[in-house]
Amino acid sequence: MIRVVLADDEPVVRFGVKAVLATAGDIEVVAEAENGSAAIDLVARHRPDVAVLDIRMPVFDGLDAAKVIRECHPGTKTLVLTTFADDAYISRALGEGAAGFVLKTGDPQEIISGVRAVANGGAFLSPMVAKRVVDQMSRTHPRPLATQRIEVLTAREREVLGLVGAGLANxxxxxxxxxxxxxxxxxxxxxxxxxxxxxxxxxAIIAHESGIIPEN
Incomplete structure (x- = not known):
């Protein structure tokens, strides 16, 4: 069973996410928090496999919480809930230790897939989030730069990179x-x-930007 701490300052969102995760059969929400600080405390208390964190929360936002959890509780992976309005947060999050991003208004199955992926040591990007990030990055870093970056990799390394981008664990x-x-x-x-x-x-962002994610 994958144990989850869920943090969002909106009770309706927490209720919805918890209901979605309950349908998975192998995921259990063990505690809920209204802000990032409380989420950190609950992670310390329950030592869950995954912390699902809204980006915008009072006291500590989701990215601040993700950074503390990564540093203090590395056994807990973090999955961030985001919206299309959070481009700047997503860019910042790439260095803060979050293992995945899921769109709040996307396919509910993506939340389940994201939790499973990061619990198993993989990375997960909601397809719409990945497209948003790639589009944002390509405005300042043209696509050819992404393909040029992976030219240093062998064919096998590119294959592995594509699978990392698809969310697979080692x-x-x-x-x-x-x-x-x-x-x-x-x-x-x-x-x-x-x-x-x-x-x-x-x-994973580079894999998406380079267009090497396998279809299956």
């Missing part, structure tokens, strides 16, 4: 490519170093 990538998980860990570390990124979300 174990899932290993199973897909019929290799041991340790090999994938080496590939991922090499990819991060070659691309100059710090986490799977940043790598």
């Amino acid at each position: 174990a899932e990538i290993a199973a897909r490519l019929h290799v041991v998980e340790g090999t994938i860990k080496v590939y991922v570390s090499t990819i991060f170093r070659q691309l100059g990124v710090r986490n799977r979300v940043q790598a």
